[in-house]
Amino acid sequence: MISMRHKIICFGLSLLTGVLISSSVMAQNNLTIIGSLESVPVELDMSQLQAVLKGEQMRWQDGTKVKIALMKTNTPIGTVTSEKIYDMSGNELNKYFLALVFQGKVKAPAFFNSESELEAYVSQTPGAIGVVQSTSNDQINVVVIDGKKQI
Amino acid sequence: MKQQKNRLLYLFFIAGWLALSHQTLAQDTQIRGFANVDINIKNDQLNFGFGEWDLFITSDLNDKFSFLGETTFKYSPSAATEFGVTVERLIVNFNYKGNHSILVGKHHTPVTFWNDTYHHGRVFFPTVGKPLLFGAGIVPIHTTGIAFQGLTLGKLKWTYNLMIGNGIGSHEISDNDKFKSVTASTYIQPVNNLKVGASYYNDVISKGAEYKGGTAAEKFNQQLFTGSVSYFGNKFEVLAEGTFVNNNGDSTGVARSYATYVYTGVRLNENWIPYVRVDYLTYESGEAYFGNEDTFSFVGGIRYEITYLIVVKMEYQQFDREVSGHSKLVSAQIAIGF
Numbered sequence: 001m002i003s004m005r006h007k008i009i010c011f012g013l014s015l016l017t018g019v020l021i022s023s024s025v026m027a028q029n030n031l032t033i034i035g036s037l038e039s040v041p042v043e044l045d046m047s048q049l050q051a052v053l054k055g056e057q058m059r060w061q062d063g064t065k066v067k068i069a070l071m072k073t074n075t076p077i078g079t080v081t082s083e084k085i086y087d088m089s090g091n092e093l094n095k096y097f098l099a100l101v102f103q104g105k106v107k108a109p110a111f112f113n114s115e116s117e118l119e120a121y122v123s124q125t126p127g128a129i130g131v132v133q134s135t136s137n138d139q140i141n142v143v144v145i146d147g148k149k150q151i
Numbered sequence: 152m153k154q155q156k157n158r159l160l161y162l163f164f165i166a167g168w169l170a171l172s173h174q175t176l177a178q179d180t181q182i183r184g185f186a187n188v189d190i191n192i193k194n195d196q197l198n199f200g201f202g203e204w205d206l207f208i209t210s211d212l213n214d215k216f217s218f219l220g221e222t223t224f225k226y227s228p229s230a231a232t233e234f235g236v237t238v239e240r241l242i243v244n245f246n247y248k249g250n251h252s253i254l255v256g257k258h259h260t261p262v263t264f265w266n267d268t269y270h271h272g273r274v275f276f277p278t279v280g281k282p283l284l285f286g287a288g289i290v291p292i293h294t295t296g297i298a299f300q301g302l303t304l305g306k307l308k309w310t311y312n313l314m315i316g317n318g319i320g321s322h323e324i325s326d327n328d329k330f331k332s333v334t335a336s337t338y339i340q341p342v343n344n345l346k347v348g349a350s351y352y353n354d355v356i357s358k359g360a361e362y363k364g365g366t367a368a369e370k371f372n373q374q375l376f377t378g379s380v381s382y383f384g385n386k387f388e389v390l391a392e393g394t395f396v397n398n399n400g401d402s403t404g405v406a407r408s409y410a411t412y413v414y415t416g417v418r419l420n421e422n423w424i425p426y427v428r429v430d431y432l433t434y435e436s437g438e439a440y441f442g443n444e445d446t447f448s449f450v451g452g453i454r455y456e457i458t459y460l461i462v463v464k465m466e467y468q469q470f471d472r473e474v475s476g477h478s479k480l481v482s483a484q485i486a487i488g489f
Contacts (some may be wrong), residue, residue, distance in 0.1 A: 006458045009409040050305070054305040056250075056302070056308065057250070057303075058246060058249060058250045058302070059246075059248075059249050059250075077235075084298060087343075089421060090422065091456075091458055091459050092421075092459070094460075095275075095459035098183075098459060098460075098488065099272075099275055101183075101209060101277070102183070102207060102270060102272050102275070103267070103268060103270070104209070104240075104242060104244065104254075105302055107179075107209070107211065107217070108181065125290075
């Protein structure tokens with residue numbers, strides 16, 4: 001009887017741990033798009049977002065220059081950003097932008113080590129758009145993508 | 152009194168220097184570079200050497216204006232120091248609206264995908280060297296002039312480039328004749344990683360004009376028509392370009408030439424890419440401008456991308472020339488970006 005109770009407790013704990021781990025991994029894979037209060041629209045669809053973050057749109061509707069802010073590709077968020085938004089590895093993303101800069105077609109994104117630095121840059125730079133895991137900064141807008149606050 | 156005046160002047164210069172350096176810091180300027188070390192076996196002899204050292208500078212001057220400069224340092228036996236410095240690109244870009252810009256300066260002529268994309272960055276080249284149509288002087292690599300450019304427009308990501316320049320035979324600071332070269336190029340990206348493009352180049356080359364490969368013995372009207380397809384995906388890489396040349400000499404008449412190459416690579420994983428490239432050049436008999444010979448070349452090799460800034464390539468190339476005959480080249484290259 002006791003061993004049965006132990007088995008049930010162990011099973012319950014394993015299940016709970018599994019749920020917690022998977023939800024934590026899922027949370028780590030979630031991304032939030034942030035934009036400066038000026039110029040950056042508060043809503044975009046995924047294809048528009050990809051075009052903007054790939055440097056294919058140079059200016060916003062009001063004429064302000066698009067400035068891209070990303071976490072460095074060797075950070076966990078940078079890796080998720082590369083895969084989820086660009087469909088590339090971190091290495092491929094770096095090569096992609098180096099090639100475009102070399103062709104004179106885009107300006108390189110600003111790359112950051114920490115989300116707080118990235119958020120500070122976006123809040124202080126008109127036209128800046130960036131990718132973080134989550135934010136509570138009221139000096140920036142969260143850009144809704146396909147109706148969702150996180151992608 | 153004089154000492155006080157000197158102090159004031161000194162303070163003035165310090166203040167000026169501080170103001171200027173602040174402006175320089177505020178300006179977003181980036182300096183990057185590319186270099187390569189080559190090893191080859193030619194005529195049963197092993198050779199080590201280094202290629203171009205490319206210095207690349209970009210700078211945002213203000214919200215609308217930016218600058219791009221590219222300079223190469225390379226071995227030049229005719230130079231006093233045995234090294235030559237060449238300004239490959241010097242472009243002032245005025246982004247006047249959206250994705251539309253006007254660019255003035257020395258450009259890489261946007262006639263082919265390769266010339267418009269890789270420039271002198273060997274780290275980006277899919278093979279060790281350029282396709283043969285560059286070495287044969289088929290494509291006018293540089294143009295000094297003005298360009299009107301639009302990038303990735305609309306759903307098809309349409310790009311256009313209209314360039315008017317000094318043309319073939321001109322120098323860096325002036326034109327050698329009154330004729331201007333005109334380049335019109337366009338491409339679309341209907342799906343991710345695929346580009347389909349075409350370009351047109353027209354120039355009048357005056358008698359006596361110097362160009363890669365010789366001196367014009369007569370006046371030529373030259374037209375180039377180029378088609379390009381490129382796909383660099385996660386598994387496969389394909390790049391195919393063909394240039395049809397129409398050279399109309401004042402006394403020799405029309406002669407047609409054709410140059411093409413097809414590159415294909417398979418990405419085995421993130422690092423290893425085996426590849427092949429086939430080049431073919433053919434000239435109409437009596438062609439007086441290029442003065443070259445029909446050539447077929449096969450390249451087979453493997454590329455190892457350690458990172459996006461360090462790429463090692465090893466390849467075998469075989470040439471079959473109409474007059475010079477058969478030759479081969481085994482080469483390796485370490486190309487870096489920094």
